[in-house]
Amino acid sequence: MTTALISDVHANLEALEVVLRAIDDRGVRRILCLGDVVGYGASPNECLSLVRARCEMVLLGNHDSAASGGPEAARFNPNARAAALWTARALTPEHRDYLRGLCLSRRVETFLCVHASPAAPRDWEYIFDRFDAEPQFQFFTETVCFIGHTHQPAIFERSPSGCVFLPPGRHRFEPDRRYIVNVGSVGQPRDRDPRACFVFLHEGVGEIEFVRVAYDVAGAQQRIRDAHLPPVLAARLATGE
Numbered sequence: 001m002t003t004a005l006i007s008d009v010h011a012n013l014e015a016l017e018v019v020l021r022a023i024d025d026r027g028v029r030r031i032l033c034l035g036d037v038v039g040y041g042a043s044p045n046e047c048l049s050l051v052r053a054r055c056e057m058v059l060l061g062n063h064d065s066a067a068s069g070g071p072e073a074a075r076f077n078p079n080a081r082a083a084a085l086w087t088a089r090a091l092t093p094e095h096r097d098y099l100r101g102l103c104l105s106r107r108v109e110t111f112l113c114v115h116a117s118p119a120a121p122r123d124w125e126y127i128f129d130r131f132d133a134e135p136q137f138q139f140f141t142e143t144v145c146f147i148g149h150t151h152q153p154a155i156f157e158r159s160p161s162g163c164v165f166l167p168p169g170r171h172r173f174e175p176d177r178r179y180i181v182n183v184g185s186v187g188q189p190r191d192r193d194p195r196a197c198f199v200f201l202h203e204g205v206g207e208i209e210f211v212r213v214a215y216d217v218a219g220a221q222q223r224i225r226d227a228h229l230p231p232v233l234a235a236r237l238a239t240g241e
């Protein structure tokens with residue numbers, strides 16, 4: 001069986017629609033979402049409707065929490081905070097209540113899913129490199145932990161000799177190793193590749209495959225400008241920063 005893992009949609013409807021089409025084109029039926037469906041972008045209700053209809057599991061992200069009454073916005077930078085306040089006003093009460101009910105982490109078969117970090121999911125720590133990743137392995141027992149949050153796709157492989165970064169691509173899990181896999185961001189990539197990013201997990205063969213798809217960036221940018229969200233949130237989508 002193949003499962004698609006998506007994260008950090010960030011209210012970018014143009015990116016989400018293209019990603020769902022790419023998943024459908026491969027005939028993949030199971031989709032898991034690692035959080036941050038909303039925040040930054042201008043289509044929070046549309047993205048929530050789609051994610052809720054299509055994803056078997058949805059986790060809470062820090063922007064989902066901030067937009068639905070959580071305390072996170074106080075620690076955001078001014079642009080993220082402005083977007084969180086805009087999103088809180090834009091969300092339907094029903095979507096807001098849905099976000100409030102989401103879990104921080106979930107075990108799925110042999111792997112763990114969490115938005116930010118297995119050590120302290122509600123602290124929203126960032127795992128950027130192998131030095132951040134290495135201590136995290138003691139906080140979960142599963143072979144693989146899937147994360148999002150940094151918007152930077154990555155594979156961290158732990159072996160008896162240490163933890164290494166593997167570039168995102170196609171990778172087969174080695175039987176005597178453990179992994180933290182960052183599935184990247186659908187709606188706001190930050191690895192200088194503006195294309196939407198997600199992952200296929202081919203469970204039968206123990207393999208992951210990162211996928212990039214181009215989408216209508218100009219359309220998403222126009223919605224952000226029309227909503228009077230901070231202009232930098234539109235500009236960054238063109239460069240993937």
Ligand code: ZN
Nearest residue numbers: 008036063149
């Ligand atoms: Zn995010």
